[in-house]
Amino acid sequence: MTEATLYRIGELSKLANISARTIDYYTSIGLIMPVKRSNVNYRLYNVETLQRLERIESLKKDKYTLEEIRSILEQWDHISPKQEIKQKLSDLEKQLSALQREVKQLEPVLDQLKPKQAKHLYTRLLPQTAACMEALMILMNKGSLM
Structure with a gap:
């Protein structure tokens, strides 16, 4: 060194x-x-x-x-790269579950949005959601969604 x-x-x-x-x-x-x-x-x-x-x-x-x-x-x-990836995927699943719970808590608020507000919100969220799903599919070696 x-x-x-x-x-x-x-x-x-x-x-x-x-x-x-x-x-x-x-x-x-x-x-x-x-x-x-x-x-x-x-x-x-x-x-x-x-x-x-x-x-x-x-x-x-x-x-x-x-x-x-x-x-x-x-x-x-103390773990191999393969084990590290498996652990990271497990952590991501936990985070996704937590996000799903948060979204369910937000549903009453989302239901009260005006149509224009809801459209704006979904327009901003869809590309990020698709990018996350794409990354997960690649990580799991399932290929691309697109």
């Missing part, structure tokens, strides 16, 4: 678009670990750490807590 592939916190922060303070916090709670220390005792991180930070931020956007993220990352460290 060459020095060029290692990043100090400030460099990693810019690359990951995350504050240095957040990176320091993630290090202190064990979500990420430096690969080594420099001669002047700077913590040095590698490209894999950058990828791990991207996963952490993605999971945070999906509303996972840091403790849940820690558990997920530990599982990912």
